[in-house]
Amino acid sequence: MNSIFYKLGGAITILFLVVLLPLSFVILEIFHHYNDTHLKEETEEMAAQYAVLLSSEDKAEIEKLVDSISETKREIIVFDQAGHVIATSGMEHFTPGKSETGIYTDPSTNRSYLYAEEAMTGTAEKNGAIYVFSPADMMSGSAVRIRNALFLSALGALLLALGFTFIFSRKLTRPLQMMEEAAKKFAHGDLEADVPVATKDELGSLARSMNELARELKMYRDSRREFLSNISHEFRTPLSYIQGYSHALQNGLHQNAEQQQQFITIIHKEANRMNRLIDDLFELSRMEEGRFPLELELVNLGSVAQHAVAKARAHIGEKEITFVTEIEENIPDIVADSFRLEQILMNLLQNAVRYTEHGSVRVKVFAEDGQVKGMVSDTGPGIDSEELPYIFERFYRVEKSRARHFGGTGLGLAIVKQLTELQYGTVDVESHCGAGTTFTLCFPEAREGDE
Numbered sequence: 001m002n003s004i005f006y007k008l009g010g011a012i013t014i015l016f017l018v019v020l021l022p023l024s025f026v027i028l029e030i031f032h033h034y035n036d037t038h039l040k041e042e043t044e045e046m047a048a049q050y051a052v053l054l055s056s057e058d059k060a061e062i063e064k065l066v067d068s069i070s071e072t073k074r075e076i077i078v079f080d081q082a083g084h085v086i087a088t089s090g091m092e093h094f095t096p097g098k099s100e101t102g103i104y105t106d107p108s109t110n111r112s113y114l115y116a117e118e119a120m121t122g123t124a125e126k127n128g129a130i131y132v133f134s135p136a137d138m139m140s141g142s143a144v145r146i147r148n149a150l151f152l153s154a155l156g157a158l159l160l161a162l163g164f165t166f167i168f169s170r171k172l173t174r175p176l177q178m179m180e181e182a183a184k185k186f187a188h189g190d191l192e193a194d195v196p197v198a199t200k201d202e203l204g205s206l207a208r209s210m211n212e213l214a215r216e217l218k219m220y221r222d223s224r225r226e227f228l229s230n231i232s233h234e235f236r237t238p239l240s241y242i243q244g245y246s247h248a249l250q251n252g253l254h255q256n257a258e259q260q261q262q263f264i265t266i267i268h269k270e271a272n273r274m275n276r277l278i279d280d281l282f283e284l285s286r287m288e289e290g291r292f293p294l295e296l297e298l299v300n301l302g303s304v305a306q307h308a309v310a311k312a313r314a315h316i317g318e319k320e321i322t323f324v325t326e327i328e329e330n331i332p333d334i335v336a337d338s339f340r341l342e343q344i345l346m347n348l349l350q351n352a353v354r355y356t357e358h359g360s361v362r363v364k365v366f367a368e369d370g371q372v373k374g375m376v377s378d379t380g381p382g383i384d385s386e387e388l389p390y391i392f393e394r395f396y397r398v399e400k401s402r403a404r405h406f407g408g409t410g411l412g413l414a415i416v417k418q419l420t421e422l423q424y425g426t427v428d429v430e431s432h433c434g435a436g437t438t439f440t441l442c443f444p445e446a447r448e449g450d451e
């Protein structure tokens with residue numbers, strides 16, 4: 001009973017009745033009016049005909065005729081000039097009034113009649129009047145036909161409306177039922193279920209949205225699985241180092257004090273690495289959830305880059321790397337968080353320094369087409385074009401063992417991408433194997449009124 005089918009069917013039926021009932025009432029009124037007029041004309045005409053017919057007849061003939069009339073539904077009464085009844089078919093109580101036509105209710109039967117009077121103009125003693133009575137509920141043949149046609153068409157319309165309601169609500173509820181089934185399957189984890197898109201209306205677009213939702217849920221589920229397996233993998237390595245070396249220390253497996261110190265350093269390094277992993281992951285997940293606080297202000301990308309380069313120089317160590325900076329003067333400000341902007345540049349610079357053995361790292365900042373761009377290029381080994389699309393993904397490292405040797409976790413570029421996009425920017429990479437890599441950051445120029 002709670003189904004749309006019944007609700008819709010009920011609503012349409014009620015609507016139909018609301019329209020049909022007053023309409024039939026009006027039509028019946030018109031019909032009754034037509035019938036009354038028709039009956040009155042008929043009665044008057046009959047009275048006139050009988051008057052002519054009876055004018056020349058004597059009493060016996062008149063009584064015979066009146067008898068024959070009493071066989072029909074109509075009644076008749078004939079008065080002589082003095083107002084005495086000559087003959088009647090049963091209207092004994094009727095006394096003539098002033099009007100020639102009218103409604104009369106017979107007190108003995110309580111039936112209403114429509115009557116018409118007509119004067120007879122025969123010989124002097126017969127001059128009188130004749131009254132013809134037609135039952136008020138009597139209908140002529142055409143009136144009966146009209147009434148029947150009306151009833152039939154009303155019935156037909158009602159059946160049609162019911163049939164239409166049935167088909168229409170079926171059409172409407174069927175796809176909804178299928179979507180409900182699919183939604184239940186989704187809830188039970190069966191994301192392969194597909195809702196058929198049958199129409200182009202709202203139901204069709206709802207079905208499309210549900211399929212879209214299922215696809216996204218599936219992607220989300222897959223990426224979560226992958227993410228979890230990545231995390232456990234990432235933690236397993238440092239943990240096994242820590243376990244192994246602490247076990248060795250515990251059991252006195254080191255050969256001398258120097259080796260003991262070496263083991264402790266490894267444990268310390270791996271613990272640090274795990275710490276960094278947790279920090280980075282936590283930061284990334286907050287960025288992805290949009291719960292990452294940024295202190296946006298007007299910032300000059302050039303001066304932030306200069307700072308970052310100065311810091312990066314300190315990390316070159318033994319490597320023969322030269323820094324080249326090309327920072328345009330008077331570049332427009334951008335809207336960003338200067339601390340996070342420096343973090344982005346530091347990540348890119350660290351990569352450049354880490355993966356380049358010797359050569360140069362170039363930092364360029366300039367304005368172009370309403371945008372402020374920052375480029376970090378190196379002359380390092382480059383990244384294979386097949387790997388390039390994935391380097392911004394979490395935990396993705398081009399050469400796993402080598403990157404690990406460098407201390408990388410594969411989260412740096414994922415953080416760069418998230419941070420850049422949170423600050424309305426984009427990050428792109430261009431690289432050729434053996435010829436170095438260039439990362440380009442693009443931020444929209446701050447407009448007037450930006451704070």
Ligand SMILES: Nc1ncnc2c1ncn2[C@@H]1O[C@H](COP(=O)(O)OP(=O)(O)OP(=O)(O)O)[C@@H](O)[C@H]1O
Binds near residue numbers: 347381403
């Ligand atoms: N400038 C570069 N030259 C060559 N390869 C690079 C360069 N930058 C990044 N890569 C490759 O892309 C991978 C992903 O870089 P990303 O910065 O995300 O991780 P990571 O440097 O390994 O670790 P993390 O930055 O978290 O310490 C790196 O492991 C490296 O293989």
Ligand SMILES: [Mg+2]
Binds near residue numbers: 347350351412413
């Ligand atoms: Mg990195």
